[in-house]
Amino acid sequence: MPNLEDLETPTLVLDRARLAANARRMRERALVLGVTLRPHVKTIKSVAALRHALPEVTAITVSTLAEAEHFAAAGYRDILYGVGIVPTKLARVQALRAAGVDLKVVLDSEAAAAALGEAGGLPVLIEIDCGQGRAGIAPDAPALIAIARRLGRQGARVAGVMTHAGHSYGAAEVAEIQSIAAAERDAVVVAAARLEAAGFPCPIVSVGSTPTALFADDLDGVTEMRPGVFFLMDVFQAGLGCCGGEALALSVIASVVGGRPEEGLLLIDAGGLALSQDRSTAGQPLDIGYGLVGPLDGPPWAGVRVARVNQEHGFVQFEDAAQAMRLPIGTRLRIWPNHACMMAAAYPAYQVVEGGTAIVDRWTRANHW
Amino acid sequence: MPNLEDLETPTLVLDRARLAANARRMRERALVLGVTLRPHVKTIKSVAALRHALPEVTAITVSTLAEAEHFAAAGYRDILYGVGIVPTKLARVQALRAAGVDLKVVLDSEAAAAALGEAGGLPVLIEIDCGQGRAGIAPDAPALIAIARRLGRQGARVAGVMTHAGHSYGAAEVAEIQSIAAAERDAVVVAAARLEAAGFPCPIVSVGSTPTALFADDLDGVTEMRPGVFFLMDVFQAGLGCCGGEALALSVIASVVGGRPEEGLLLIDAGGLALSQDRSTAGQPLDIGYGLVGPLDGPPWAGVRVARVNQEHGFVQFEDAAQAMRLPIGTRLRIWPNHACMMAAAYPAYQVVEGGTAIVDRWTRANHW
Numbered sequence: 001m002p003n004l005e006d007l008e009t010p011t012l013v014l015d016r017a018r019l020a021a022n023a024r025r026m027r028e029r030a031l032v033l034g035v036t037l038r039p040h041v042k043t044i045k046s047v048a049a050l051r052h053a054l055p056e057v058t059a060i061t062v063s064t065l066a067e068a069e070h071f072a073a074a075g076y077r078d079i080l081y082g083v084g085i086v087p088t089k090l091a092r093v094q095a096l097r098a099a100g101v102d103l104k105v106v107l108d109s110e111a112a113a114a115a116l117g118e119a120g121g122l123p124v125l126i127e128i129d130c131g132q133g134r135a136g137i138a139p140d141a142p143a144l145i146a147i148a149r150r151l152g153r154q155g156a157r158v159a160g161v162m163t164h165a166g167h168s169y170g171a172a173e174v175a176e177i178q179s180i181a182a183a184e185r186d187a188v189v190v191a192a193a194r195l196e197a198a199g200f201p202c203p204i205v206s207v208g209s210t211p212t213a214l215f216a217d218d219l220d221g222v223t224e225m226r227p228g229v230f231f232l233m234d235v236f237q238a239g240l241g242c243c244g245g246e247a248l249a250l251s252v253i254a255s256v257v258g259g260r261p262e263e264g265l266l267l268i269d270a271g272g273l274a275l276s277q278d279r280s281t282a283g284q285p286l287d288i289g290y291g292l293v294g295p296l297d298g299p300p301w302a303g304v305r306v307a308r309v310n311q312e313h314g315f316v317q318f319e320d321a322a323q324a325m326r327l328p329i330g331t332r333l334r335i336w337p338n339h340a341c342m343m344a345a346a347y348p349a350y351q352v353v354e355g356g357t358a359i360v361d362r363w364t365r366a367n368h369w
Numbered sequence: 370m371p372n373l374e375d376l377e378t379p380t381l382v383l384d385r386a387r388l389a390a391n392a393r394r395m396r397e398r399a400l401v402l403g404v405t406l407r408p409h410v411k412t413i414k415s416v417a418a419l420r421h422a423l424p425e426v427t428a429i430t431v432s433t434l435a436e437a438e439h440f441a442a443a444g445y446r447d448i449l450y451g452v453g454i455v456p457t458k459l460a461r462v463q464a465l466r467a468a469g470v471d472l473k474v475v476l477d478s479e480a481a482a483a484a485l486g487e488a489g490g491l492p493v494l495i496e497i498d499c500g501q502g503r504a505g506i507a508p509d510a511p512a513l514i515a516i517a518r519r520l521g522r523q524g525a526r527v528a529g530v531m532t533h534a535g536h537s538y539g540a541a542e543v544a545e546i547q548s549i550a551a552a553e554r555d556a557v558v559v560a561a562a563r564l565e566a567a568g569f570p571c572p573i574v575s576v577g578s579t580p581t582a583l584f585a586d587d588l589d590g591v592t593e594m595r596p597g598v599f600f601l602m603d604v605f606q607a608g609l610g611c612c613g614g615e616a617l618a619l620s621v622i623a624s625v626v627g628g629r630p631e632e633g634l635l636l637i638d639a640g641g642l643a644l645s646q647d648r649s650t651a652g653q654p655l656d657i658g659y660g661l662v663g664p665l666d667g668p669p670w671a672g673v674r675v676a677r678v679n680q681e682h683g684f685v686q687f688e689d690a691a692q693a694m695r696l697p698i699g700t701r702l703r704i705w706p707n708h709a710c711m712m713a714a715a716y717p718a719y720q721v722v723e724g725g726t727a728i729v730d731r732w733t734r735a736n737h738w
Contacts, residue, residue: 008434008457010738042680063681065377083638083681084626086699088377108627112698127627134682135627135636166679257453258477258496258504267504269452273714274738277646310535311411311710312432312452313503329481330455341680345642345715348737368717369379369643 004296004357005332009255010274012347013334014363016052017355018249019231023053026213026230033219038080040208040228041067043341046350047074048363053231061208061226065092070366072101080104080125080206082162082226084135087115094120104159104204108136110143113150123159124151125204126195130187131180132166139190148200160204160223161191168211170283174241181216184209189221211242232340235288236280245299250340253296254314256331264321268333272309275335276342290314291335291343297357300336373665373726374701378624379643381716382703383732385421386724387618388600392422395582395599402588407449409577409597410436412710415719416443417732422600430577430595434461439735441470449473449494449575451531451595453504456484463489473528473573477505479512482519492528493520494573495564499556500549501535508559517569529573529592530560537580539652543610550585553578558590580611601709604657605649614668619709622665622720623683625700633690637702641678644704645711659683660704660712666726669705 004013030037041050042063047070050057059078062068068079069092077100085093085105096103107113108127116122126147129136137143148158165184171177184207192202207219208226219225232250233243254270272290281288289307292300293316303319316333318324327333337343344350345367352361373382399406410419411432416439419426428447431437437448438461446469454462454474465472476482477496485491495516498505506512517527534553540546553576561571576588577595588594601619602612623639641659650657658676662685663669672688685702687693696702706712713719714736721730 006457008461008738009455084636084698086378086624086626086638088375088624088699092377109698112627115698134679134684255455255457257455258481267453269455272647272711277648277711278641279646310503315503329453329478329484330457342641342646346737368715369377 002359004253004351004353004359007253007351009253009332010270011253012344012350013251013253014049014232014350014352015249015355016352016360018247019049019053022230022233022247022249026227027054029213030225033216033225035219035222036224038206038224038226039231040082040226041071043228043344044231045070045344045365045367046363047071048361049231049350059224061228064369065089066369067366068096068103072096072099078102080106080162080226082106084108084112084127087117090116093122097122106162110147110150113147113154113156116154116156119151119154119156122156124156125160125162125206126158126191128161128163128187128191130163130165130184132164134166136163139187144191144194145198148195148198158195158200158202160202160206161188161195162204162206163187165207165209165212168209169240171211171240174215177211177215177240178217181212184212185216185219185222192221210237211240214242229340232344234337234340235292236284236338239281239284239286248336250337250344252335252343254333254335256327256329256333258329259324261324261327262321264318264324266316266318266324266327268314268316269312270314270335271312273311273346275306275309275314275337276339276346277309278337278339278342280338288338291337294334294336296332296334306335371728373622373720373722373728376622376720378622378701379639380622381713381719382620382622383418383601383719383721384618384724385721385729387616388418388422391599391602391616391618395596396423398582399594402585402594404588404591405593407575407593407595408600409451409595410440412597412713413600414439414713414734414736415732416440417730418600418719428593430597433738434458435737436735437465437470437472441465441468447471449475449531449595451475453477453481453496456486459485462491466491475531479516479519482516482523482525485523485525488520488523488525491525493525494529494531494575495527495560497530497532497556497560499532499534499553501533503535505532508556513560513563514567517564517567527564527569527571529571529575530557530564531573531575532556534576534578534581537578538609540580540609543584546580546584546609547586550581553581554585554588554591561590579606580609583611598709601713603706603709604661605653605707608650608653608655617705619706619713621704621712623702623704625696625698625702627698628693630693630696631690633687633693635685635687635693635696637683637685638681639683639704640681642680642715644675644678644683644706645708645715646678647706647708647711649707657707660706663703663705665701665703675704
């Protein structure tokens, strides 16, 4: 059986035992909270990964139409496209709908609703802002009812409301995540009640982010949640308190190509393209640079990180130079990411392991747009 | 003819008129300096782009074996692989050589030379550090001759010396770039002379970075230069003084998907994946965030930039909110990068224009490893 030791580097590795454990945890959260789990596949972008993790799931969220098409081709029929819709994307949306996919879109203004043109029954979720300050209108905004009416005039259908508490990523402690989760819930519940009172049935009341999904106290009035990064987790999520090191399912294998080991510096063949330039942990107590570093077959080492990246070179800095001196040219290292979504996006596929270094499968990803 | 207005977003656009002008400028520099231009294709990663820009070029530099294979398949035979070689990559290297490609590799230690095993005549350039502090040995290091001898014992062949003045990217002014260019030249010329004196012919004496290639006073003793980003240029290179705004050949087209225009904020469908998370201009006098922003058919606007990115959302901030309010949902904007190499890497191909918005071609890229 091929092994991580046999692969060329850089290579993206997914541990499917950890993936499955992360999925079990989120499946239980959805049951306890009494909501449907409509996972966001923007992180995994892989039918095979989703089937392994959550074989019972039929409803998903996507961040691109490329993801929608990848999952639709595999038989998924209940898909929410979570980025504000624009007219030039409607042809692909309608092609998927014509093929039998119940693809729903999102918008947050009368202008965007008007831009749909004759919408042919397109189901639309109105996006609500629960405090992130990205997309969405306030739950009490007069525009909410105006958008719903406009959707009706365009021949679209109000399918519900959705929000994303992305600001939970900036929380300093779990209590703050819990408070954001309550605000996330309240935002869509208030908006849904207003729509219902105005005569617009609102079957979908949707929230979602991994931190709020993990720490919400209750989601009364919510029908579904859409976390995404929980599948793979990363060091940033660990820093937030969302997981421990045993949950980290994604890594990159790199090779030592040079360096000045006597100064505690090794160069690896994974740089800004192979690891991403994400620096999410820069604002956390434990700043890991561009990644934690460890051996192929175990957890990351303390005191070692990717301190800097160029396009195809990573600079691995060791607090203890003696450790670097024991790692000759060609040694494989395993790099653990700041942000799994960004690291994974550089690769067309995952090499799949299951707790060890034996490669048990290869899963393709739906990258691009 | 299709137009940028017709494309789905986000999309990568290359202006081949600007590409050709940038190439003319570098071709002239190579002639004036009396060296061969062995361009680094890590930025463009496209046979079609190279043929358009520099049809006479036959010698190239690559940053990955995927690039080497892409260009070899199109007939390029003189290829330098510029990242330190490791044993697991030798099989692909030797396969290319067996197919008639004169592929040369780089290393900087006796250990790396020993790791080649029986090298079968493999041509190797020894990497010299000219002050960047990444890879390479000092020009006067005793290791230089020891590496050459070791290469001989492994059945490899010393093909020359190479260095990369990556620290020219940190220069504060042109005079500093000139001084770095002199140090870059001196480093390899000294190393080559030492090798020759020790009985090792050194046919290739190679330098390379776009800033030093543009501003070097003379390259006496150097045989070739390997700039790469000059093909496309970017705002970081403009900030260094390497080009003006008319040289920027790469951009991304994005659509307005929402925002709060009355606050001067528009959301676009190009985020950290579509623009990269590169922040090269953070250390320059003009910090452009994640990109400058302008209309489809003209240069970027003053006072507008991509201030923040999430995975699939970009936050475009306008100093003048009235300007944002004139740009409805669906408006196409053109985003100009910090760092062309990183932005381009997210896309499988370029949409090619020639000074306007009409699409005249589509050129594929050799991404991944």
